[in-house]
Amino acid sequence: MAVDEGLRSELQKQGVYVTTWDQLVNWGRSNSIWPLQFGLACCAIEMISTAASRYDIARFGSEIFRASPRQADLMIVAGTVTKKMTPQVVRLYNQMADPKYVISMGACATSGGPFHTGYNVLKGIDRYIPVDVYIPGCPPTPQALLEGLMKLQERIKSRGFGAAMADRQGEYPVPAFGETGLKPKYNPEVWQPPTQHPFDYQRVPQPKPAAPGTPA
Amino acid sequence: MMLPPIEELKTALEQLLPGVSLSVDGHALVVTPKDLEPVCQCLKETERFGLDYLANLTAVDYPPDRMDVVYHLCSMAQKHGPVTVRVSLPRANPVIASVTPIWRGAEFQEREVYDLYGVRFEGHPDLRRILMWEGFVGHPMRKDYVPEDQNAPEAA
Ligand code: SF4
Numbered sequence: 443m444a445v446d447e448g449l450r451s452e453l454q455k456q457g458v459y460v461t462t463w464d465q466l467v468n469w470g471r472s473n474s475i476w477p478l479q480f481g482l483a484c485c486a487i488e489m490i491s492t493a494a495s496r497y498d499i500a501r502f503g504s505e506i507f508r509a510s511p512r513q514a515d516l517m518i519v520a521g522t523v524t525k526k527m528t529p530q531v532v533r534l535y536n537q538m539a540d541p542k543y544v545i546s547m548g549a550c551a552t553s554g555g556p557f558h559t560g561y562n563v564l565k566g567i568d569r570y571i572p573v574d575v576y577i578p579g580c581p582p583t584p585q586a587l588l589e590g591l592m593k594l595q596e597r598i599k600s601r602g603f604g605a606a607m608a609d610r611q612g613e614y615p616v617p618a619f620g621e622t623g624l625k626p627k628y629n630p631e632v633w634q635p636p637t638q639h640p641f642d643y644q645r646v647p648q649p650k651p652a653a654p655g656t657p658a
Numbered sequence: 659m660m661l662p663p664i665e666e667l668k669t670a671l672e673q674l675l676p677g678v679s680l681s682v683d684g685h686a687l688v689v690t691p692k693d694l695e696p697v698c699q700c701l702k703e704t705e706r707f708g709l710d711y712l713a714n715l716t717a718v719d720y721p722p723d724r725m726d727v728v729y730h731l732c733s734m735a736q737k738h739g740p741v742t743v744r745v746s747l748p749r750a751n752p753v754i755a756s757v758t759p760i761w762r763g764a765e766f767q768e769r770e771v772y773d774l775y776g777v778r779f780e781g782h783p784d785l786r787r788i789l790m791w792e793g794f795v796g797h798p799m800r801k802d803y804v805p806e807d808q809n810a811p812e813a814a
Contacts, residue, residue: 526789526791559805560805561803562798565809621795622794622805623806623808626812627806627808627809627812628808628812635809635811636809
């Protein structure tokens with residue numbers, strides 16, 4: 443049950459602090475997000491500089507990059523996800539402990555970016571795993587990554603701990619290598635192909651030829 | 659020691675290897691496929707050239723019927739280079755002798771050219787795909803390669 447904001451600040455002035463269980467837990471959870479330590483391409487360089495002293499992600503409690511998925515609860519997909527790397531990324535996600543979150547950092551992880559029309563790059567990691575925050579940019583600046591992290595913190599705070607634990611993510615199917623790309627091409631549970639995509643050259647709708655007799 | 663201009667290099671090679679047919683196109687020494695091995699051997703072993711380092715090996719696709727393999731050679735011992743050597747192959751069935759026995763560093767580069775362009779290197783110790791996975795069909799750097807439509811709906 444939420445405490446009325448005005449009452450709470452009045453009480454605080456008198457030195458009385460009230461909170462709820464969810465607020466307390468989420469305050470702790472959102473301020474100690476441990477990211478998984480891996481980078482896939484140039485975006486990772488910006489992520490590294492975000493973690494270094496100048497931008498100092500430690501101010502937001504996320505400085506502990508873990509090299510094991512078992513100890514991490516945030517996956518920052520920083521960089522180009524090639525088709526060849528996708529199974530490993532999905533498998534790492536599966537191995538993370540619940541509740542877990544994903545930030546898709548940069549144009550590549552979100553949509554394939556500059557390699558969108560290429561033969562070897564996945565057009566967005568959200569085809570296989572659920573993404574919480576997308577950060578645009580090529581690469582996003584460290585400030586943008588911090589903004590994304592703050593958005594994720596807001597998201598964590600907006601949901602009760604019990605509810606977050608209840609919708610456990612579980613295992614997502616790991617794609618296999620096919621003859622021209624990954625099989626399946628996406629996980630229909632998390633992603634559906636757009637029926638019309640303005641930027642996708644392969645699916646630009648062709649104008650219908652005018653029926654005979656219609657005025658131009 | 660400076661490397662002689664490419665024209666003189668050609669003349670010198672023709673004297674050393676009677677019977678090879680060479681020509682010069684721009685900055686490149688154009689070699690016929692059957693002469694590649696002796697020419698490379700000679701460029702490496704002759705002290706005057708001393709081209710002991712294969713800096714780069716790549717291919718160029720010229721549809722509809724030509725596929726070039728390009729070699730860039732440098733000399734570590736004499737600090738000169740690069741020399742460009744080029745071979746034209748038929749695009750339908752590009753086969754060329756491997757230079758891995760001559761320059762060990764060619765191994766991965768030849769695998770990459772095989773993977774992406776489909777050029778087969780005879781005498782290569784381990785000719786497999788290197789960037790794409792086993793079971794991938796086609797050679798994606800060929801100009802007529804059409805990538806799959808990743809947005810094509812999956813059959814439910
Ligand atoms: S979005 Fe740009 S900076 Fe980031 S991995 Fe892709 S190409 Fe590199």
